[in-house]
Amino acid sequence: MNIAHSRPKILAPVGSFESLAAAIQAGADAVYFGVEQLNMRSKASDPLTQEDIPEIANRCREACLSAYLTLNSTVYDHDKRLYRDIITTAKTNGINAIIASDMAVIAECRRQGMTVHLSTQSNVTNLDAVKFFAAFADLIVLSRELTLTQIAEIVRGISEADVRGPGGQQVVVEVFAHGALCMAVSGMCYLSLHSNNSSANRGACIQNCRHRFKVHDEDNGQELVIDNEYIMSAKDLCTIDIMDQLVATGIGVLKIEGRGRSADYVYSTVQCYREAVAAVGEGTYTPDKIAAWKEKLSSVYNRGFWEGYYLGRKFGEWAEVGGSKSTRKKTYVAKGIRYYPNIKVAEFRLESGSLKVGDDILLIGPLTGVVYHKVEELRVDNMPADRVEKGKAFAMPFKKRIRPSDKLYKLTTTEYAQDPVLPQ
């Protein structure tokens, strides 16, 4: 990826091969992923491992994407061999950079000649810190708590002082564009560690900030009434409606948060932000388009949106729900069996619930990525059918190839939906 290019690049989160396929399909410029336990999603149920690095690197290379590996948790002495091995594997397989925050990891990257991107975990908030870290990192992810004015000043300062990284190019600035925000300064929260011995800084945050809380007066036993019980759960960052201002700061990379989120989230967010950045560049960034992007973003996992700290608000905006406010939800119904390319028909087996003509469906797979579709015709035992019940194999016309590793979901609207649109 030519990171000195003027249009900001879209950096997509990858926590699975399904998300990787979705990021490629949606047109991301680069992806970031973590392996083993030394990244901020170490508690993932099915984490990627070192053995997955060659395949991820290959698939990114084939699709002309850059791939960055996160190695940004707190590290201890007993982790030394592991992070050294991970960096070696990444380097051998052509991973473009390591996203690091700990000096030990940064020093090891330098020893092995591996490019470093400085993680937001290092909380860089000023130009002098950028100059300091420029001795080690070619790209710096700024703290998520800065305002647009502060970001623009840092970017201008880099240009004026010609701050260059170890690679010889001017240091590139990356900021978060979309996704979950912490109630505390990015990732530096100790709440989860205190309550459950589960350190957010080792990637094992249990997200107690997302729970409901009451304020209890110990002296008189009274409980204070709070309008919103979710007083520590920040809404999700969404910059789609301030994209012109964000691009104007001169940042080089827009990062989408969400390695723990599903492939359809990756697909929709990457697609929306790619289109928004292009529209700003072409001068076609209009309120109508913003409304359509926002509607599409609302259809995948979200806790409600705000612009984060970019507009300089003093306090965060708190979510009104513990989980997602997405306007659509997906329910697993079937798995892929085979595809008949000549007649463009896909065969599935219904493993749960039911499916009928007219249902909106979503297919997700590690090679297929994400495909949205509407059921227009169903065939069971080679006979037309209006409905399929659990246990039955069925076929339907399908525009894209499906595979046995694909999972089919039924999409339904949730209580948060007003007039949802089907993502294209």
Add this chain to the structure above:
Amino acid sequence: MPKIQFYRNKCIGCNICYETLPHRWRLSRVDGKSTLVGGVDKKGIYSAQLFPDELDANEFIAQACPVKIIKIVV
């Protein structure tokens, strides 16, 4: 005799087990994960018999483990 089971693959190397009971738990410098001293490996699940005097400490460890991969079978 109570038994301890350790699902090692999911360990994130947080250190709490070694910190609490260093004669029973170690931290591997090879892969950064915990090692159950005296544990017998069966498809990635390590088991060992526990002496009565180390039961309480291991129960604490099982409860404190952030990824809940330690089980005590009494």
